[in-house]
Amino acid sequence: MRIKLSDFTIAYEDTGRGLPLLLIHGFPFNHRMWHPQIEALSGSARVIAPDLRGHGESTPVPGPYSMDQLAGDLAELLDTLNVKQPIVLCGLSMGGYISFAFYRRFPGRVAGLILAATRAKPDTQEGKANRDKTAEKTRKEGVRSVADSMIEKLFAPQTLRQNPDLVEQVRTMMAGTSEEGMIGALMGMKERPDSTPTLEEIQPPALIIHGRDDQIVPLEEAEAMQSTMRDAKLVVVPDAGHLVNMEQPEAFNHAVRRYLEQFRV
Ligand code: MLT
Numbered sequence: 001m002r003i004k005l006s007d008f009t010i011a012y013e014d015t016g017r018g019l020p021l022l023l024i025h026g027f028p029f030n031h032r033m034w035h036p037q038i039e040a041l042s043g044s045a046r047v048i049a050p051d052l053r054g055h056g057e058s059t060p061v062p063g064p065y066s067m068d069q070l071a072g073d074l075a076e077l078l079d080t081l082n083v084k085q086p087i088v089l090c091g092l093s094m095g096g097y098i099s100f101a102f103y104r105r106f107p108g109r110v111a112g113l114i115l116a117a118t119r120a121k122p123d124t125q126e127g128k129a130n131r132d133k134t135a136e137k138t139r140k141e142g143v144r145s146v147a148d149s150m151i152e153k154l155f156a157p158q159t160l161r162q163n164p165d166l167v168e169q170v171r172t173m174m175a176g177t178s179e180e181g182m183i184g185a186l187m188g189m190k191e192r193p194d195s196t197p198t199l200e201e202i203q204p205p206a207l208i209i210h211g212r213d214d215q216i217v218p219l220e221e222a223e224a225m226q227s228t229m230r231d232a233k234l235v236v237v238p239d240a241g242h243l244v245n246m247e248q249p250e251a252f253n254h255a256v257r258r259y260l261e262q263f264r265v
Pocket residue numbers: 025026027028092093094095189216242
């Protein structure tokens with residue numbers, strides 16, 4: 001489905017009933033990365049999975065996209081869908097950065113947080129310089145070439161060996177991101193604030209899910225988040241890299257379903 005927000009048209013899926021579970025994709029993906037979750041979790045929650053501005057089927061508007069702005073887009077989508085009750089946010093990687101921004105802006109709207117393959121820390125100086133290089137590569141060589149250079153790092157060795165179809169599916173998804181979306185998100189992530197202080201403020205229960213073989217965000221980042229948070233459980237998934245929800249969907253969905261049980265009325 002597609003719906004007009006104040007300055008762009010957002011594409012999303014909305015299925016199931018009950019507690020709203022907002023799935024926020026990572027970079028440079030779209031809501032299709034949640035394919036193994038959308039139907040599977042719709043028996044436990046109302047699953048809402050949007051394409052962020054510039055990604056997937058949403059309009060490619062010029063950036064930079066700050067994490068605050070992306071969080072604001074999600075709140076506007078929820079308002080438009082008439083979702084008034086507090087939601088569970090589930091963000092992977094950049095989706096996690098956006099979840100922290102959402103919590104800072106709208107704490108009363110958050111019943112729970114699922115943080116997958118993400119980190120609280122901001123970019124290092126080296127990380128910021130790499131964002132500029134990737135943006136330059138996007139302009140000069142195109143989105144597909146950036147997708148090609150990222151692809152192998154996204155997966156665990158086992159996935160690369162045993163699931164080439166998944167790898168190609170993800171490559172195609174990344175290559176479908178607009179140039180505006182790619183650069184807008186890179187520039188927004190580069191300027192994102194440190195969310196470490198936010199970790200201490202988070203009141204709702206959290207679930208952290210991390211692939212043991214994540215090469216983009218090392219497992220230590222997840223362990224550091226857990227030890228700082230008031231109420232966070234960490235599930236480490238073997239034979240999974242950065243795209244833990246796609247590489248090991250059963251383990252991921254099992255952890256999410258168990259976590260959601262506490263919200264049953
Ligand atoms: C993502 O998967 O969203 C990105 O790897 C996040 C990042 O580049 O920091």
